[in-house]
Amino acid sequence: MHPEHPVQPIAFTHTVHLAKRMQCTTCHVGVSQGPDAQIPNVTFCMGCHMVIDTNNPEIKKIAAYQARGEDIPWVRVYNYSPSAHVRFNHAPHIRAGVACSTCHGDMTKQTTAERKVNLNMGFCVECHKQKRVSVDCDTCHF
Ligand code: HEC
Ligand code: HEC
């Protein structure tokens, strides 16, 4: 397993962006559509940072990634090892009104994401039982 708060290539901060009233879905565009929430690419960041905070050394690093034609190599925070054969899908949870913070903690208090919640099997199964969602093995495993 990876560390709870991995070192990231850019000192991104959820706190600052969320304080500007940005929505999760502005950046994580896939979250209500399908399995993956998605992390935005460097071009998306530069859409604002071409003009916002351009003298900040961190923003200069982002511009340099773009100039080299590279994406920002973010280190993943939440993900299962392939050997766990877990099948997860964001969309039905968002439709059912499960808050992001249930599974990811309060992002307004996080710079880069930290693994605040242990998304182990017991955590998933407990809520599925409570909400009468299927707990058949093949709901969550392939
Ligand atoms: C919709 C516009 C917008 C987008 C898109 C955006 N940002 Fe920002 N970002 C801002 C604003 C506004 C600030 C605050 C600037 C300030 O306070 O001067 C900021 C601040 C920052 C800072 C400085 C934070 C600090 O400590 O002051 C970093 C680093 C940053 N953004 C990285 C990113 C990255 C990486 C992306 C892409 C994943 C991104 N931003 C996408 C608007 C945006
Ligand atoms: C029921 C728990 C749950 C909820 C609710 C949830 N997530 Fe997730 N999220 C996960 C799990 C589990 C993963 C890891 C999935 C994997 O590795 O296959 C994940 C991964 C992610 C990732 C990594 C990139 C990706 O495409 O998977 C992002 C970003 C993310 N979630 C954002 C969000 C946002 C934004 C919301 C709310 C709109 C949200 N999540 C709600 C459980 C949840």
Ligand code: HEC
């Ligand atoms: C300005 C764009 C932006 C906004 C707004 C934003 N995020 Fe993120 N998010 C990112 C970036 C960039 C990363 C990758 C760096 C990191 O791990 O923090 C990320 C990472 C994450 C991760 C960890 C993904 C993984 O598994 O590696 C989660 C969970 C997450 N965001 C949830 C949220 C939630 C919930 C919200 C709304 C409350 C939100 N984010 C709002 C840009 C954003």
Ligand code: HEC
């Ligand atoms: C807080 C409650 C809660 C937690 C925690 C939770 N789920 Fe769910 N899950 C739901 C609800 C509610 C639905 C939607 C059922 C529906 O659409 O009728 C759902 C649906 C699903 C579905 C789609 C099932 C289908 O038949 O389409 C999968 C797959 C799933 N969850 C996997 C997981 C996994 C894996 C975890 C742990 C990372 C998890 N869930 C954690 C409440 C939860």
Ligand code: HEC
């Ligand atoms: C609601 C979702 C869900 C259901 C239902 C579910 N699992 Fe899991 N299971 C998970 C998740 C998530 C993990 C990964 C835990 C981790 O890596 O931290 C996991 C991990 C496992 C593992 C790997 C060992 C471990 O405990 O981490 C086994 C074996 C397993 N599940 C078997 C089963 C069997 C057998 C069933 C049916 C009786 C089942 N699971 C039903 C979500 C689920």
